[in-house]
Amino acid sequence: MSDPVTTGPHTTGPHTTGPDTTGSVMAGSRTTDSAMADIERDLLIVGAGPVGLYAAYYAGFRGLSAAVVDSLPEIGGQVTAMYPEKPIYDVAGFPAVKGRDLVAGLLEQARRFAPAFVLGQRAQTLEKDAAGVFTVTTDAGTRIRCRAVVISGGIGTFTPRPLPAGEGWLGRGLSYFVPSLEAHAGQDVVVVGGGDSACDWALSLEPIARSVTLVHRRAAFRAHEHSVARLRASAVEMITEAQVTAVHGDRTVESVEITGPGGRMTRPAQAVIAALGFTANLGPIRQWGLEVVGNRYLAVDTTMATSVPGVFAAGDITDYRGKVRLISVGFGEAATAVNNAAVLINPEEQLFPGHSTDSVPAVA
Numbered sequence: 001m002s003d004p005v006t007t008g009p010h011t012t013g014p015h016t017t018g019p020d021t022t023g024s025v026m027a028g029s030r031t032t033d034s035a036m037a038d039i040e041r042d043l044l045i046v047g048a049g050p051v052g053l054y055a056a057y058y059a060g061f062r063g064l065s066a067a068v069v070d071s072l073p074e075i076g077g078q079v080t081a082m083y084p085e086k087p088i089y090d091v092a093g094f095p096a097v098k099g100r101d102l103v104a105g106l107l108e109q110a111r112r113f114a115p116a117f118v119l120g121q122r123a124q125t126l127e128k129d130a131a132g133v134f135t136v137t138t139d140a141g142t143r144i145r146c147r148a149v150v151i152s153g154g155i156g157t158f159t160p161r162p163l164p165a166g167e168g169w170l171g172r173g174l175s176y177f178v179p180s181l182e183a184h185a186g187q188d189v190v191v192v193g194g195g196d197s198a199c200d201w202a203l204s205l206e207p208i209a210r211s212v213t214l215v216h217r218r219a220a221f222r223a224h225e226h227s228v229a230r231l232r233a234s235a236v237e238m239i240t241e242a243q244v245t246a247v248h249g250d251r252t253v254e255s256v257e258i259t260g261p262g263g264r265m266t267r268p269a270q271a272v273i274a275a276l277g278f279t280a281n282l283g284p285i286r287q288w289g290l291e292v293v294g295n296r297y298l299a300v301d302t303t304m305a306t307s308v309p310g311v312f313a314a315g316d317i318t319d320y321r322g323k324v325r326l327i328s329v330g331f332g333e334a335a336t337a338v339n340n341a342a343v344l345i346n347p348e349e350q351l352f353p354g355h356s357t358d359s360v361p362a363v364a
């Protein structure tokens with residue numbers, strides 16, 4: 001089988017929007033033939049959340065080739081899925097950084113070393129052969145061979161809660177994310193949900209879209225009060241105690257039917273954003289023979305090694321005495337995990353990587 005990553009950009013499939021990951025991305029379609037392929041890298045990073053993205057940079061800095069797999073079609077983990085528009089105040093060096101901008105910066109930093117991204121595919125099984133080489137196979141059949149693995153799987157595999165009336169419309173106007181606000185310029189957008197993401201997206205799209213309608217099945221919102229107050233003062237049409245009961249269109253979405261206490265109504269829509277939340281669980285990683293803590297976390301030592309030699313972990317997924325689940329902590333763990341993986345892969349290497357100020361970026 002050919003290596004789809006090294007033979008050039010693979011941008012087919014539905015998941016190529018958002019931050020520019022072309023040139024190093026294998027598209028996350030579960031149905032294209034290109035998904036059935038072998039990839040060989042020094043290091044596989046499971047999870048493209050902030051910690052996995054930083055691990056990808058760090059792998060490159062250590063001279064390791066890396067692949068990053070994520071079950072979501074977009075990079076950024078919890079930040080992209082739950083709070084892309086929120087300012088984050090506790091990432092070192094940034095007095096305030098919007099979630100979306102942090103993810104874009106992490107990608108830019110990692111891309112200097114051209115990691116291969118395998119998006120929209122869940123890492124399903126882990127095997128180790130007699131020579132110590134790992135093979136991780138995804139649910140789409142992609143096999144990734146590597147010398148070490150860093151699991152930065154956060155709170156586990158995210159599955160977006162589906163919009164029942166939206167079945168069959170995903171990728172044809174219906175989405176679970178807003179990877180690019182500008183893509184909705186001039187559109188009629190219907191956002192469904194009552195949490196922070198739904199409200200943040202409605203607010204962010206309001207100045208860009210032609211119209212924004214927010215549909216929520218309850219009267220009260222779960223979102224931050226300040227966001228709800230801003231929504232009420234905005235041009236966003238808020239339809240509460242109502243549900244999207246049908247999606248209409250030919251090839252792509254053209255309108256939605258909304259049913260509430262006042263009966264049925266129709267709104268034009270070229271985009272429907274279902275922000276109904278996500279379910280998350282450790283999923284298949286639980287079967288990888290690693291020591292699991294409390295059914296949710298992976299036990300690691302001070303080198304970020306799990307109980308299986310060659311498999312490291314970093315970020316929200318790790319557990320040890322005193323663990324704090326924050327992005328800044330995960331960044332440090334990623335550096336520790338990758339430096340230790342570098343020594344495991346090549347015992348001649350030093351654990352200390354040297355200072356980045358002394359290095360020259362590999363790829364412009």
Ligand SMILES: Cc1cc2nc3c(=O)[nH]c(=O)nc-3n(C[C@H](O)[C@H](O)[C@H](O)COP(=O)(O)OP(=O)(O)OC[C@H]3O[C@@H](n4cnc5c(N)ncnc54)[C@H](O)[C@@H]3O)c2cc1C
Nearest residue numbers: 047049050051070071077078123153154156315316326327
């Ligand atoms: C609303 C909210 C606000 C927050 N605010 C802050 C804040 O202000 N400051 C702060 O430091 N932290 C904050 N956090 C926490 C922060 O987002 C997390 O600590 C951080 O996202 C952890 O990063 P991670 O990369 O370890 O995991 P995640 O961001 O969870 O990413 C893990 C990725 O792994 C993928 N994955 C899991 N299993 C598999 C598999 N088997 N195959 C393929 N992919 C897989 C998932 O799809 C996911 O994309 C906040 C969290 C939330 C929900």
